[in-house]
Amino acid sequence: MQAYEFINNLIPPLKLKDKVKMALGWMEEIRTGQLPVVDGGRFLGFVTEDLIFSLNNPDLAVSKIELDSPSCFVYLDKHIYDVIKVASENHSNMVAVVDRENNYLGVVTMEDAIGAFANSLSIQSQGAVVVLSMFMTDYSLFEIARIIESENTKILSSFISNDPLDDSKIKLTLKLDRTEMRHIKATLERFGYKILDHYQEEEGVSGEQERIGNLLRFLEL
The missing domain is CATH 3.30.70.260 (ACT domain)
Structure with a gap:
């Protein structure tokens, strides 16, 4: 029941050079309202659909956006309970997973976390x-x-x-x-x-x- 076991490999990370219109395309394709942002293998935070629409500039680079929830992450060996706790504290539908050297590994979605939580109980x-x-x-x-x-x-x-x-x-x-x-x-x-x-x-x-x-x-x- 450790966090790394529930990483969703279908959620791609954005890079700082990416344009927000690409982020919106990915969000629509995988039906999510947010995506993680990674630079040099480090998790920086999330870009949200609401934030992009409020900026109203599809050609804006992700690097120009103030990212949400930079502390919304857990270490790979944390229990799925900790994933749900961090998501709740950050009001996020995703939690990033990093190793002990803070290298980004992926994200756990709340749908997957709650499913695991339900099974464990x-x-x-x-x-x-x-x-x-x-x-x-x-x-x-x-x-x-x-x-x-x-x-x-x-x-x-x-x-x-x-x-x-x-x-x-x-x-x-x-x-x-x-x-x-x-x-x-x-x-x-x-x-x-x-x-x-x-x-x-x-x-x-x-x-x-x-x-x-x-x-x-x-x-x-």
């Missing part, structure tokens, strides 16, 4: 999602797993985030290998766990729609 596996609220001091995945496994259910993956309703608490989101939640909910509540929400799979939803829906619910986006 077992989003596509059959099962329900339950969201618990608790103090961090009360958090013990071992204990919670023991309780859930007492109902012949296993935790496929887990995700911790801040509870927006209480800064002193966390939200623990669990993907389980069962779709029926009634007994699991009752058991967790009997042990004093507060259930914020739960999601069960529904029939009649297309595979792609289900994948996206499950990911958004899991991340509470």
